[in-house]
Amino acid sequence: MPKYAMVIDLQRCVGCGACSIACRNENNVPDGIYWSNKITETAGTFPNVRFHYLPTLCNHCSDAPCVEGCPTKAMHKLDNGITMHDPDKCIGCRYCQYNCPYEVIYFNWQDPHKFWRNPKPVIEGGTSSPKEMAQTVNNGNGAPYSNPGRGKTLPENRPKGVVEKCTFCDHRIKVGEIPYCVEACPADARIFGDLDKPDSKVNRLLGKFKPYRLKERLGTEPNVYYIRSFNPAHYQRTKGGI
Amino acid sequence: MKAIKIQLWYGLLLLGILLGLITAYRVLIGTGFVLYAKTDILVWTMPIAAYVFFSLTSSGLAFVSSIPVVFGIKRYQPIEKRTAFLEIAVLFAAFTCLLLHLGSPQKVYYYLFSPNLASPLWWLGMLYGLYLIVLLLSFRKMHKAQVSKGLGVFTLIVAIATSTALGWLFGLPDARPVFSANFLAMYFPLTGFGSALAAVLLFSLAYHHFAKVPLSGGDRNLYEDLGKLFGFVMALTLVFFLWRTIVGGTSATAVEFGGFRHMLSSGWYHLALWVGLVIPILMITMPAVRNATWGKITAAALFLVGMFAGRLEMVLSGLVMPTGPKAEGQPPFVSYWPTIWEVLVFVSALAVLLFVYTLGERNLKLSEAPE
Ligand code: SF4
Ligand code: SF4
Numbered sequence: 123m124p125k126y127a128m129v130i131d132l133q134r135c136v137g138c139g140a141c142s143i144a145c146r147n148e149n150n151v152p153d154g155i156y157w158s159n160k161i162t163e164t165a166g167t168f169p170n171v172r173f174h175y176l177p178t179l180c181n182h183c184s185d186a187p188c189v190e191g192c193p194t195k196a197m198h199k200l201d202n203g204i205t206m207h208d209p210d211k212c213i214g215c216r217y218c219q220y221n222c223p224y225e226v227i228y229f230n231w232q233d234p235h236k237f238w239r240n241p242k243p244v245i246e247g248g249t250s251s252p253k254e255m256a257q258t259v260n261n262g263n264g265a266p267y268s269n270p271g272r273g274k275t276l277p278e279n280r281p282k283g284v285v286e287k288c289t290f291c292d293h294r295i296k297v298g299e300i301p302y303c304v305e306a307c308p309a310d311a312r313i314f315g316d317l318d319k320p321d322s323k324v325n326r327l328l329g330k331f332k333p334y335r336l337k338e339r340l341g342t343e344p345n346v347y348y349i350r351s352f353n354p355a356h357y358q359r360t361k362g363g364i
Numbered sequence: 365m366k367a368i369k370i371q372l373w374y375g376l377l378l379l380g381i382l383l384g385l386i387t388a389y390r391v392l393i394g395t396g397f398v399l400y401a402k403t404d405i406l407v408w409t410m411p412i413a414a415y416v417f418f419s420l421t422s423s424g425l426a427f428v429s430s431i432p433v434v435f436g437i438k439r440y441q442p443i444e445k446r447t448a449f450l451e452i453a454v455l456f457a458a459f460t461c462l463l464l465h466l467g468s469p470q471k472v473y474y475y476l477f478s479p480n481l482a483s484p485l486w487w488l489g490m491l492y493g494l495y496l497i498v499l500l501l502s503f504r505k506m507h508k509a510q511v512s513k514g515l516g517v518f519t520l521i522v523a524i525a526t527s528t529a530l531g532w533l534f535g536l537p538d539a540r541p542v543f544s545a546n547f548l549a550m551y552f553p554l555t556g557f558g559s560a561l562a563a564v565l566l567f568s569l570a571y572h573h574f575a576k577v578p579l580s581g582g583d584r585n586l587y588e589d590l591g592k593l594f595g596f597v598m599a600l601t602l603v604f605f606l607w608r609t610i611v612g613g614t615s616a617t618a619v620e621f622g623g624f625r626h627m628l629s630s631g632w633y634h635l636a637l638w639v640g641l642v643i644p645i646l647m648i649t650m651p652a653v654r655n656a657t658w659g660k661i662t663a664a665a666l667f668l669v670g671m672f673a674g675r676l677e678m679v680l681s682g683l684v685m686p687t688g689p690k691a692e693g694q695p696p697f698v699s700y701w702p703t704i705w706e707v708l709v710f711v712s713a714l715a716v717l718l719f720v721y722t723l724g725e726r727n728l729k730l731s732e733a734p735e
Contacts, residue, residue: 154404159689178689187537193486194474211474214467216407217485223539225688228404229467232396282396283467336688340538 124316125203126290126345128304129327130177133350134311137162137175144306145179148291150268150279152234157288158303159226172355177312179303180205180226180288181336181344188218188227196284203317203345204290209277212284219285223337224344227287234279235264290314317345370726377719384712387705388464397467399705405686405698410706411465413676414713416530417559418458419492420552420675424560425451426499426523427553433516439586446571446730447564448503448511450721454563455496457717464709484533491526498522507728527553540682542612542624551604558601559671561594562664567721569657571731579657591660595648598667602641605674623685626697632677640670 137160145151145158161176182205188197189205196211197218219227233239238256243249250258259266264279272278274293280286291301299305304312315324324347327333331349338344391397402409429447431440463469472489480486498519505511511519528549535545565587572579579587612621613628627633644663653659686694724730 156689160692161689162692187539190480190482191485191536193480193483193489194471195478195480196474211471211478212468213471213474214469215465215485216467217483217533219404219407220540220683221537223537223688225404225686225690229397229402229407231398231402283392285467337539 123201123318125318126182126295127203127315127317127324127347128179128290128301128345129313129315129324129333129347129349131311131313131327131349132176133352134309135175135177135307135352136309136311137173138308140306140308141177141303141312144302145288147267148269148294148302149272149289150234150264151286152230152264152279153236155228155230155286157226157228157286176348178224178226178336179346180290181224181342181346182290184343184345185341187221187223187340187342191217191221193217200292202295204292204295205287206289206292207276207285207287209280209284209286214283214285216285223340223342227285229285230280230282233282235268238265373722374719377715377722380711380715381719383708384460384464384715387708387712391464391705392469399703401700401703401706403698405690405694406680406683406700408465408679408683409700410676410702411461411709413672413679414710415458415461415465416679417672417675418454418461418713418717420527420530420556421559421563421671422451422454422458422556423495423523423527423553424556424558425454425563426495426519426560427557428560428564429502430516430520430523433511433513434520439582439589441733442583442586442731443564443568443590445503445506445728445732446568446725447560448499448506449724449728449730450563450567452496452499452503453717453720453724455492455499456720457713458492460713460716461709464712484529484536488526488529488533491522491529495519495522495526524553527556534682539620541618541620542682543678544612547604547608551608554597554604555601555671555674558594558597559668561590561597562667562671565590565594565660565664566668569661571725573657575731577731587657587660588655591648591654591663594660594664594667595645595654598641598645598648602645605637605641623683623697624681626684627677627681630677630680632673632680636670636674636677638670639666640674641667644670 139160142156142158142160149157151157157179159178161178163174165172165174182203184203186199186205189199192198193215194211194213196208196213198206198208200206214229216229219229238252240252243251253262256262256264256266260268268278270278272293275296276289276293291299294301300314304314313323313327315322317324319325327349328347333347333349335344335347391399400409400411425447429444429451431437432444466472475486475489498515502511502515502519505515531548531552532545534543534548569587571577572583609628612624616625644666647653647659647663680700684697684700686698
C-alpha cells in the first residue's frame, strides 16, 4: 500500500499562490474556505525586515487528532495515508476543527457558492441572474465553473452544516494523477509521492535535505515535509560588537 | 386569578420554545450558521458554553439526589424527588443547546452505525443517552416507591462519568494545553455540584414562595444545611478558579496560554470571579444573610450567572487566539459577543427547562419524599 506524502521546497516556492487558486478550481472550494492556505510573516525591525511565506494544507497526519476525536468516523484515514472526510456521516460538531493543531479544517456555515443562488439578474431586464446562469451551465450545482471531477469521491459541492478540508486530491490519485496544487505550481516547489517506495522522489529529497514538519512535538506525524528555505541575502562576515 | 397567572407563565415558556424552533429553522434550514457569531476560529461559542453549563448542572443534581439513597443521609430526602426531576429538566435544556449547535443533527444516528470508540465525544454522547434513560427510570421508581440503592449508585456513577468525560473531551488536543483534562476532570464535577446546589436552593425556595407553602422547622434546617454546603463548595471552587488563573494565566509563558491570559481581562472572567464567586461567598459567610431565604436565593442566582459566564470564558480561552493559517489578517485575539440567535439558544433551553419542570411541579408531587 502506498503512503503518500508531500515535500514543499521553500527555496523554490515564490509565494505566488497558484497552488491555492488551482485547489479552489479543482475542488470547488467555496468563499471563505481554504483547503490550500499560507502563513506569512514579516520578521525584523524596519528597515531590516524580511517577508516569509509558508504554504500550508492538511498534513494528512499519521496520528491525526481530528480522526481520533471524530465521534462518527466521518473524518477517517484511508489505507494510503490520506486523511479523508465523509460529509454523509458528519454531524457538524466541529470537534475536528477544535482538535486539529494546524487550523486547516473549515465549516460550511451556509450553503456553498451563495452568489450563484441569487435569482436577481445582475442588470434588471439586461442579463440573466446568477442562479439561471448556474442552472444553464451546471444544472444549478454550485458555481457554473464547478469541476464535476471532484464529485467522484466527495459531493461536488459540500452542503451546509459539515466540515471540509484538503484530501490530497484523492479523486485524482485514484486515476493516477498527482494533486492539482502540485501540478499547477509553476516553480515545482511541491513534490508528491509515495514514502513506501524507497527510491521515490519524495524519499530522495527527504534523504538529501534536513526536512522539518509543523509542530512535530505534538506527535501527530504530519506527512507534509518542508525542505530548504529561500534566502538570497548576503552579509559581510562579522563578529558583531557591543 | 391563579389560573390566569399559570396560563401566562405557560404562554411565556411556549413563546421561548417557539423562539428556539424559529432559531432551529433559520440555522438548520434557512440562512445557516452565519447567524451565530461563530467563525472558523471561534468554532465553539455560547451554545456550547450553555450546553456545558446545563449538562454539568444536571450531573451535579445527580450527586445531590444521591445523598439520601447512596450515602444514607436521610434528612435530604425531602428534596430528593424535586432534585431528580430537575436533573431531567436540565438535561433537556442541555440537549436543546446541543441540537442548536450541531451542523447536521439529523445524522446523529451515525453514533450507532459508525461509532468511534477512541473519541471522547462518542463516549459523551453515549453516556448522556444512558444518563437520560437511568434518570427517567430512577424518577419513575421514586414516584411510585423508592429508588433502590443499586440504581442510585448506578445513576451516580453515570453522572460522574459524564462530567469527567467532558473534561477528557476538552482536554484531548495537546495543541490546546489551556484545557487540562486532569484539571477539568476535577473542576467540572465540583462546579457541577455547586451549580446543582444553587439550582436546588433556587427551585425549592421558589416552590415554597409561589405555592405559598410555609417552611417547616425541618425544611429550615435542611436549607440551612444546604446553604452551608453550598458555601463550602463555592469556596473550593474559588480556590480552583484562582489556581487555574495562576498556573495557566499569570505564570504560564507558553504561547498556547495566550488566549487565557487575554481572557483574564474580559468581562466574562470578572463576572465569573466577582459576581459568581466572591460576592455570593461573602454573602453566605454572613449567618444573617445565609439563614434568610432572600440571601440564599440571591447567592444561588449570582453563582449560576457567574458559572455561566465562567463556562463561556473557559470555552473562549482556548479559541480566541488565532493560530496557523487562520491567523492571517486577524488581530492577535478575536473578540466575541453573542448574536441575538445565540442568546435565543440559551433562552429556548431555559424555556424548555422551566416548561418541563413546571409540568413536573404541578403534576408529579415533587415536594413529597419518596416512601
Ligand atoms: S493537519 Fe489537521 S486535519 Fe489534517 S490530518 Fe492533521 S490533524 Fe487532521
Ligand atoms: S464536524 Fe464532522 S468530521 Fe468533524 S468531528 Fe464532527 S462529525 Fe467528525
